Every structure is written in structure tokens, then in C-alpha cells.
Amino acid sequence: MDFQAEAEIAPIRVDAVNGVATLTIDRPAKKNAMTAAMWSALINALRDVAADASCRVLVLRGEGNDFCAGADIAEFDTVRRDPETARAYEDLNARAFGALRELPIPTIAAIRGNCLGGGLGLAISCDLRLATADARFSIPAAKLGLAYPAESIRHVVWAAGPQLARFLIHTGQQITAAEAHQGGLLLDVVKSDHLDERVAALAATIAANAPLTHRASKRAINAVLADDEAMLEEAAAMGAATFASEDYAEGRRAFRERRQPVFRGR
Incomplete structure (x- = not known):
């Protein structure tokens, strides 16, 4: 499967205004779950942002009511069916997370609703994270019978601390935004109708x-x-x-x- 070719039509979009680039995962009907082509598209979009000197801060968000429900499990029988394809898929994941972490400008995750699995990996790869009170966070790998990538676990531990990281990974259970904030995973929890305003103000401050x-x-x-x-x-x-x-x-x-x-x- 040519992920690179499919990435050209994947639902990832970037808008830039006054130094603030906004990258939107635009697949709300599937809770913004990421296909392999979307991971490739994300890498390409971040490469373009990094090359644009006018971009001074990046906001990562999901369209609609969810940030990102993680990888699209519906395609796992094809793209993650055995150890060989799983390694290729995880390498694609790692490159996407790395492109976000290594982006030379500050990054902000604006989180609503589901922030699960690979979606949490995206949020953790951002420098700052704000969420609405209804946001939910989990790493459901143990419920699927697969291991969350070791390189990604390193960053979960950095962002959440070892105790919360262990809970998320071993239980597969969801935690609330309040629990994520208490554990240090979030900068702040805001009312749903204030998230865009709060993120915009923070991004404008950084961009200035x-x-x-x-x-x-x-x-x-x-x-x-x-x-x-x-x-x-x-x-x-x-x-x-x-x-x-x-x-x-x-x-x-x-x-x-x-x-x-x-x-x-x-």
C-alpha cells in the first residue's frame, strides 16, 4: 500500500494566521482516528510548517467533538497484521510523533473528547496541553493484545510521570481531564466553550x-x-x-x- 500517495488526500489540514499554524485532524465521523495515510500526511504537513519561517507556534486539534481516538483499528488486519507490518506501522507512528516533538517551534494540543492511544501519543508529543473537562485519556493497547511502542512509552513517562504512565498502560482504563491534570499531563482544564479562546490567547502570546x-x-x-x-x-x-x-x-x-x-x- 502506498501510504505516501494516499497521504495526499488524507484529512489533515493546516491553516496559518498571524504566526499561528493550526493543524486539524479532520475525520470527525470516525472520532478523528488516524489511518496509516493520515500519519504520513501529518509528517508532510509538519515538514511544511517547519520550513515556513512565518510560523511561530503550532496548535494541534481535532475537528468536531474529539481530539483523536488513536489509530484506526479497522485497517489493522492489513497494515498491522503481523510482526513485519507492525514494525513498519510503528516506525510510521514514531516518525509522526518525532516530527511533532522535533518541530522547532512551540506546540499546543487543544484537546476535546477522546484522546486515546495514538491520539494521546500526539498530545504527549506537543509541548503544552490544554483540555476541556469532558476529555478522556487512555492507552488501550493491553485491551487489544498488542504492546504500545517502547519509544512512545518513554514519552508517556516523561509527560505523565512513571506512576500514571504505569496505570494507563497496564489497565487500559480511561482517566478524566481532572485526573490527567492532577497527574501533570495537562497544563490546564477549561470549560468547553472557552478552549478555543484560551488556546488562541496562549498561542498569540507565544507567537509575539x-x-x-x-x-x-x-x-x-x-x-x-x-x-x-x-x-x-x-x-x-x-x-x-x-x-x-x-x-x-x-x-x-x-x-x-x-x-x-x-x-x-x-
């Missing part, structure tokens, strides 16, 4: 700040989580370069002039 600072800081945070000295050195070099940037000069000038800075990302 210095892009070079975001890139260096995100790289440093990822380096600390991965305990990767080479990545940390790279982040340090990126941070040092900000002191020679036009944006740093603009930031100091705006401070003296008592106005908001206008950053150009250079």
Missing part, C-alpha cells in the same frame, strides 16, 4: 515572543529530557547566537522605549 529564543529553549528542554549532551551543546550554541541577533537588539530597544518588541526571527 522571540522565535530564536523559542528554538534554542525548546532544543534545550528536549536535550534535558533525553539526557543528550550533544543536543544540549547544540542548544547552548543556539542560545549564544541569540546575543548577536537583531531580535536581541530590538528587545533591548523596545525595553528602553517602553513598547512591545517586534521580533523578526533573525
